[in-house]
Amino acid sequence: MTTPALQARGLVKRYGRVTAIDGxxxxxxxxxxxxxxxxxxxxxxxxxKALSGALVPDEGTILLDGEETRFHSPLDARRAGIETVHQTLALAPAMDIAANLFLGRELRRPGPLGGVLRLLDKPAMRRQAQEQLDALGIETVQHIGQIVETLSGGQRQAVAVARAAMFGSRMVIMDEPTAALGVKESRLVLDLIRRIRDRGLPVVLISHDMPQVFELADRIHIHRLxxxxxxxxxxxxxxxxxxxLMTxxxxxxxxxxxxxxxxxPAEISGGGR
Structure with a gap:
């Protein structure tokens, strides 16, 4: 049997008398x-949230590639190669695309300019950001220096997904990535998810859109109580x-x-019918 990239067993989280995660x-x-x-x-x-480090479970174990681990914060999960795309996207609208892709991971100029003066290496960030967009086939963005607040909803979602794929070495978690998007913009995001999967990076997709789930998913995890x-x-x-089964x-x-x-594990065949 193939070892799961991410595995959890017996997770429990209680908030007083309320049990949010029950084994x-x-x-x-x-x-x-x-x-x-x-x-x-x-x-x-x-x-x-427990799998992405935003919540620490009271009981249970989490394993990465078969090795037990424990996340105390989202930063721990990111350091382990787990990137999460939230519904709020967490983009800086007044900054350009390249700056958003490297947000919190900015590249410094080599030598004293970067070490002492802490100047950013903007040409390197723009070059690498463009390479990432090209690798994912994102063609709707006109220029890597475009300010995020001038982008459409689908383009902003594409930037958030590209950032996750850029730094997620183990997996990407996406929370309702097509919520509030139109049909054309949703198609862009779904195509991006396929490309990420085709690069060998597993994707966790949280969604209420059943047609999209059945089109895209290789397996469906049904959560209840x-x-x-x-x-x-x-x-x-x-x-x-x-x-x-949900109800x-x-x-x-x-x-x-x-x-x-x-x-x-199911045979990976691209999902859908």
Whole structure:
């Protein structure tokens, strides 16, 4: 069996009498898009926060490539090669594209200019930023020096995704990446996710958009009541079955339930039907 790139076992997080994560398990394999779906209040946001370092679980273990690890902050996760694209994007609108790609990781000029005077190496950042956009096939951006506040919603999302792909050496987590985007802009982002997956970088996709989930995902992690209810392939399940598993109307083992792929990687075939 292939070792998961990211694995969690028995995660628990309590807030007083409220249990947000209730013994949750998770498996992400190399080269796949894993969609995480669940009803409101299912605990999927808390699960993703635990996996990205924004939340420290009370119990359970997290493993990277089979090695147990513990994140105390999002910075720990970033240092481990896990990048997260949040719904808010966390972009600086008054700065240009290159500056946003290197935000918090700015390159300094060589020698005393960078060491003593701490001057930024803007030509190097713009060159590397352009190379990243070209590698991901982002053609909608006119100039790497364009100010982010002048970009469309889809272009801004593309910049955030490009930054995550640039520094995410192990995986990228995307929280509702097409929320509030139009059809054309959503298509741009979905194509970017495919390109990232095709480069061998696994992607965790949190989404409420079932058609997009079934189009893009290799496997679907269904979260319910703070824990993993099932993992299914889009080819083996219908949207109505996934929704029924989310709400509890259908359970794994029922005659009409799809096969459960929990703890077992599916063949990576590009997702969708």
């Amino acid at each position: 949750a398990d998770f498996d992400l394999y190399a080269g796949e898009v894993l969609a995480v779906v669940g009803d409101n209040g299912a605990g999927k946001s808390s699960l993703i 703070g824990r993993r209810a099932a993992v299914v392939r889009p080819d083996d399940a219908s949207m109505s079955q996934v929704v029924s 509890g109307a259908l359970r794994i083992g029922d005659p009409d339930a799809p096969p459960d792929l929990a703890d077992r």
